[in-house]
Amino acid sequence: xxxxxxxxxxxxxxAEFSYRGDATVTRPGADGDIAAFHDYLxxxxxxxxxxxxxxxxxxxxRAFLKVLRHTVTHEIRAxxxxxxxxxxxxx
Amino acid sequence: xxxxxxxxxxxxxxxxxxxxxxxxAPLRVTLPRRxxxxxxxxxxxxxxxxxxxxxxxxxxxxxxxxxxxAPDATAVWIQPGHWLFAAPRGMExxxxxxxxxxFAGLAAVADQSHGRTTIAVSGPAARxxxxxxxRLDLHPRAFGPGRAAATxxxxxxxxxxxxxEAPVFELTVFATLAEPFFHWLMEAGAQDGVLIE
Ligand SMILES: [Zn+2]
Numbered sequence: 001x002x003x004x005x006x007x008x009x010x011x012x013x014x015a016e017f018s019y020r021g022d023a024t025v026t027r028p029g030a031d032g033d034i035a036a037f038h039d040y041l042x043x044x045x046x047x048x049x050x051x052x053x054x055x056x057x058x059x060x061x062r063a064f065l066k067v068l069r070h071t072v073t074h075e076i077r078a079x080x081x082x083x084x085x086x087x088x089x090x091x
Numbered sequence: 092x093x094x095x096x097x098x099x100x101x102x103x104x105x106x107x108x109x110x111x112x113x114x115x116a117p118l119r120v121t122l123p124r125r126x127x128x129x130x131x132x133x134x135x136x137x138x139x140x141x142x143x144x145x146x147x148x149x150x151x152x153x154x155x156x157x158x159x160x161a162p163d164a165t166a167v168w169i170q171p172g173h174w175l176f177a178a179p180r181g182m183e184x185x186x187x188x189x190x191x192x193x194f195a196g197l198a199a200v201a202d203q204s205h206g207r208t209t210i211a212v213s214g215p216a217a218r219x220x221x222x223x224x225x226r227l228d229l230h231p232r233a234f235g236p237g238r239a240a241a242t243x244x245x246x247x248x249x250x251x252x253x254x255x256e257a258p259v260f261e262l263t264v265f266a267t268l269a270e271p272f273f274h275w276l277m278e279a280g281a282q283d284g285v286l287i288e
Binding site: 008009010012013015016059060061062063 | 155156169170171226227240241242243248
């Protein structure tokens, strides 16, 4: 069970959150071609190491949060609100 | 012709009296009838909304994790820029109308009086019983009067608001999920005994 420190609510169990995927992808503009939208929807780097992810505190404050999580150790190093930015440490 | 008083969502299962094990310190359960409205600040108007809440309701909008009480209303922080206002049940829609008038242009107001219901639990057994399904630490060192938190208990979204040191916890759930939630509460309280008032 992960414990995720919500900036609004404090540390809560993972069960209160829903995972919403890679937070580094950006939506192509309206003029983006089909390949750009394909990559946006399906292509992920799937790193072995640090990843910035969306987690929604669905059963708490309902906020979308950016979480810096290590995909091997599951360590959570930082959490910010949706407009915040997170630096990804090397490996 | 006036509208009939709506049936309480727990009318079919909350039978007043003693339930579960005998004992002299049962979990006390009451069903306060409340009107509730969700108040959602418009972007950039939080300060003006706080001022309007002070003027119209006599309360300071609480920060995250907290609640504020005035003589005739309470406000509980539920998410960034959102508060749940509650008052004793009055005329249908009156609290929503009062909030909509006070917060015109500053916040959206959604009447939740029929959508949610509140179950108050109290007594020495309250923390022990809630701990059987609540993931939050409700020990006095971590929680206390005036604190509030949204979480899940028995898979049901639940807003917990501690109103008193006794302790008294007010549990606000969606009305449609109040029955299964109440069944969980009865199960969790069975070994301490439950007194429904
Ligand atoms: Zn939260």
